[in-house]
Amino acid sequence: MTMHWRGMLAATTVASLCAWTAAAAAPPRAPQPKAPPPEEKKEFDTPAPPFALGLFPCTACHTEPGNPQRRELGFHDEVLPLRHGPNRWCLDCHDLKDRDMLHLTDGELVPFGESYRLCGQCHGDKYRDWKVGVHGKRIGYWNGKKTYFLCVNCHNPHAPRFTGVETVVVDGVPTQRPIPEPTRPEPRPLRPQEIR
Ligand code: HEC
Ligand code: HEC
Ligand code: HEC
Ligand code: HEC
Numbered sequence: 001m002t003m004h005w006r007g008m009l010a011a012t013t014v015a016s017l018c019a020w021t022a023a024a025a026a027p028p029r030a031p032q033p034k035a036p037p038p039e040e041k042k043e044f045d046t047p048a049p050p051f052a053l054g055l056f057p058c059t060a061c062h063t064e065p066g067n068p069q070r071r072e073l074g075f076h077d078e079v080l081p082l083r084h085g086p087n088r089w090c091l092d093c094h095d096l097k098d099r100d101m102l103h104l105t106d107g108e109l110v111p112f113g114e115s116y117r118l119c120g121q122c123h124g125d126k127y128r129d130w131k132v133g134v135h136g137k138r139i140g141y142w143n144g145k146k147t148y149f150l151c152v153n154c155h156n157p158h159a160p161r162f163t164g165v166e167t168v169v170v171d172g173v174p175t176q177r178p179i180p181e182p183t184r185p186e187p188r189p190l191r192p193q194e195i196r
Pocket of ligand 1: 054055056057058059060061062065066067068072073074075076090091094096099
């Protein structure tokens with residue numbers, strides 16, 4: 001918690017100082033903000049997002065802003081049907097204009113590598129537990145560095161009920177992803193008269 005808000009504050013301060021510096025144009029230079037300690041630059045050290053479908057970067061296709069209409073999609077069967085609480089729609093999470101980014105409810109863009117911030121907006125209790133290492137595994141190294149699994153290393157954002165995890169290699173990097181749920185029901189068992 002503390003670390004989270006400190007991180008946010010540091011980021012905000014740096015951002016506003018940068019904007020201010022840019023606006024003030026040329027010398028005299030504004031006093032430089034002290035660089036934040038390295039561990040506060042990115043809040044959490046996480047593995048790569050487990051994109052396994054070969055669809056990233058999204059902007060390979062989505063060069064124009066998307067279609068804001070909630071509708072039947074003629075593409076993206078790989079994430080359909082959505083099974084994530086009532087009335088969820090793609091644009092609750094994905095940005096309409098920049099398809100390579102997620103967004104929070106206030107419109108702030110969030111990269112896929114920080115998707116836990118998106119999940120945390122609706123699952124505050126789990127987010128708090130995750131940050132202190134109670135929910136979700138956190139791997140510690142000998143030098144004290146810790147790596148947090150992203151929520152999406154364990155939960156498919158489109159059907160988040162936990163179904164187990166498997167290791168996959170994405171762009172040459174091993175990572176963990178949720179085991180995909182079968183999208184179709186199992187075929188019914190054969191009746192005795194159908195077995196010859
Ligand atoms: C191979 C091309 C292709 C790639 C790559 C692709 N998409 Fe799409 N996407 C489409 C098409 C085509 C549609 C429109 C389907 C329709 O209108 O029926 C679509 C629609 C969508 C929509 C519905 C809202 C809208 O703007 O129409 C979302 C959300 C979306 N894509 C997200 C993504 C994300 C996130 C990625 C990257 C991880 C991605 N797409 C990568 C082709 C692609
Ligand atoms: C609850 C938030 C949420 C909703 C709703 C949602 N997505 Fe996603 N989606 C994500 C996140 C987070 C990722 C990134 C997963 C990762 O890091 O591997 C993602 C990844 C994707 C990908 C890339 C999958 C892959 O493994 O390569 C596609 C395509 C996509 N979303 C399309 C859609 C479409 C289309 C919809 C609506 C029908 C939708 N999403 C709804 C959060 C969401
Ligand atoms: C816009 C709000 C919203 C966002 C963002 C969101 N969720 Fe959810 N999520 C819900 C709702 C609503 C439910 C259903 C009620 C519940 O179980 O709390 C749900 C349910 C879940 C469940 C329980 C599923 C089950 O069937 O047991 C998991 C796990 C989950 N979400 C994970 C995530 C993850 C991971 C992310 C980020 C990629 C995320 N959620 C983002 C609203 C959201
Ligand atoms: C290392 C894997 C792992 C990570 C990382 C992880 N979870 Fe989970 N999560 C689980 C498992 C396993 C369960 C199922 C527990 C059970 O069924 O008792 C679960 C359950 C949940 C549930 C449903 C709980 C309920 O009471 O119904 C939600 C919501 C959830 N996780 C959200 C998140 C969010 C948000 C994040 C990231 C901040 C996250 N999880 C990170 C493994 C993980």
